[in-house]
Amino acid sequence: MDHILTIRYNPTQTDDCDTYAFCGANGNCNIASYPKCVCLKGFVPKYPIDWGFGDWSNGCVRRTKLDCRGGDEFLKNTQVKLPDTRLSWFNESMNLQECEQTCLGNCSCMAYSNLDIRGQGSGCLLWFGDLMDIRQFNENGQDIYVRMAASEVGGSSSGNTGARKRTGIIVSIVLSVVFLLVITVIYMKYKKAGKVLAFSRQSHSEDLELPLFDLTTIVNATNNFSDDNKLGEGGFGAVYKGVLKNGQEIAVKRLSESSRQGQVEFKNEVVYITKLQHRNLVKILGCCIEQDEMMLIYEFLPNRSLDCFIFDQEKGVSLDWPMRFTIINGIASGLLYLHRDSRLRIIHRDLKAENILLDNERNAKISDFGLARSFGGNESEASTKRVVGTFGYMSPEYAINGFYSVKSDVFSFGVLVLEIVSGKRNRGFNHPDNRLSLLGYAWTLLRDQKFMELIDPSIASTFNPVEVLRSIHVALLCVQNNPHDRPEMSSVVTMLSSESTLPQPKQPGFFDETSVSEASSSSNSKHNNYSANEVTISQLLPR
Incomplete structure (x- = not known):
């Protein structure tokens, strides 16, 4: 029996x-x-x-x-x-x-x-x-x-x-x-x-799979992390170019022991970017976790990041206006995918020129998802006890009060567009005749119909006045002080590609140098010695 x-x-x-x-x-x-x-x-x-x-x-x-x-x-x-x-x-x-x-x-x-x-x-x-x-x-x-x-x-x-x-x-x-x-x-x-x-169980329930590279393969590919192969360095650590045995070129992002970013950011990058597939997002190929090493392996993009061009007078000439306008639209398309079309609904939280990589054709690829956060259900915004990211691209409500939403990314996008058009960094901008920030200066020029004064001399012979004016106008709508006044990325994409009449933008956040300084001071005091790339503790808020 x-x-x-x-x-x-x-x-x-x-x-x-x-x-x-x-x-x-x-x-x-x-x-x-x-x-x-x-x-x-x-x-x-x-x-x-x-x-x-x-x-x-x-x-x-x-x-x-x-x-x-x-x-x-x-x-x-x-x-x-x-x-x-x-x-x-x-x-x-x-x-x-x-x-x-x-x-x-x-x-x-x-x-x-x-x-x-x-x-x-x-x-x-x-x-x-x-x-x-x-x-x-x-x-x-x-x-x-x-x-x-x-x-x-x-x-x-x-x-x-x-x-x-x-x-x-x-x-x-x-x-x-x-x-x-x-x-x-x-x-x-x-x-x-x-x-x-510990990677979350939820990530595995969604069939997260990421190829693992062994350390020997990466050491050989990068010539033992030779300085000659070093592409750059950021809060996460150094990035190296590598070549696999089959001839494939890769970029290796190596977490340093002294990195201000840590395992939470490493996890974020793995969990988020492996689930995201879009032509304007950088592609991850795998990771390596062996001995005391933690590395992410990406597709190699030979033209590096956007900041190498738009803030360099010599290289800026090679990035003419048609290319810059394509880059602007590519970034907008990638953000729209993150905010609306991806299954995770992601806020990037560190959108900046350094995190926009350029491929062979100089198409934009949004990278670095270490500080990203996802929303689900009816969640539309959240608050954090410690501000992270890069000051100069942060929205006022985030830098001062710790509130972030998709409109925080919209603000960062607006800043980035003004930098692409002007060839000037928002952070540290200092006009000789007034105390306006780059955002305040652009808003004043648009109001006075003098937008031509904002254009980067590097694109003076290639720019399209209609496209440049529309780009500046849309950017200023994105950096309005009140997040409720800023458009969604779906509207931004439509406005950039259409000839419809645009509403007049209200005064931007961080209008002048004083407001920028006060916001920076507030961020430092409220969030206990602000440091880009700190780990956050977030509280989700209902819509």
Whole structure:
């Protein structure tokens, strides 16, 4: 007669291993080891990145798929607390050999063991499905025989350990020890540095997959991070050009130990940009997390970033007005995708010239999602206790009060457009005849119909007056002081491409040098020594 068995383990939790499924499916918890979780023999972490950072909740998967018809075998795991028995079957009269044959004859059977918990070798207990809630004991544990592909065991198998080939045992032990040592080194190093990070379960429920590059490949590709290959450096760390063995050029963003950005930003970049697909967003190819290194691997864009052109008089000539207008429209299209058309509804929060990369044809690619935040449901804005980003592109409500929304990105876009048109940075702009900011100066020129004075001399011979005027006008609508007055990016895209009459922009935020200084002072005092790229604590607000 068939039986269903339910065994409940001691409900009193005394340590982490007493937490149900602490190591996930097919994981083994050992409170006396570091890390506490290892995969069962023949299994590997389902998400290696998470596992390396101490999030074991997603468990392990088989290294080699089962082949029921081709002949699976069993691998013995000793001195363990047996798995959860909710998906199990037992028979009191079978011996262990009969139990093995019964399990082997059922392709859904994943493991078997003695039913008699006193270890006298009587009774049969079978498991179907993933093995959950296993714990390692040094003594008073039981043996469980886990179904494996024959190649993992290395030969014919039975309930008797002596029937296994010695080579199979050696291979299993060596692989397990090596894997345990690697994970232990990674875990302890990042734990000591205070850098243990767990990627969210939600990201994996949405099938987040990112190729992993090994460190040797990246070291070879970048000539051991040679200064000759260095493309630049920012808050995250240095960026290097690399060439893979197949000839593909890559850009390697390497997190430095002294970086003001950290694992939260690293996670953001991985989680967000891997889910975003748009021609005006930079493409990520993978990441490398090995030893004490954390790196993101991107497509290589030979023309680097926008600031290299628009703020350089010599290089600025090569970026004529048609190219600049295309870049403006490309950035607008990318932001519209982030705000409305992507499934995540993302606010970038650090849109600036340095984060706009240019491809071979000098098309705009929005990059650096380390500070990005996503909204869902009815959420439309949020507040933060610490302002992050780059002052000069921040909207007034964000820099002063910590409130951000899609309109914060709209403000940054407006600033960026005025910089593209004028060739001047907003931050540090100083007009010789007045104390106006770049935004105030542009607004005054448009009001007085003198917008031509704003145009970068580098594009004097190539600009289209109608396109330039419309770009300035739209930009000033985007930087209006009140966020409710600013247009959505959908309207911005339409206004840039149409000939419709535009409303008159109200006075912009940070109109003059005084307001900029006051906002900077307020940001510093309110948010405790403002620093770009600080980790934030956010509170979502309903629409």
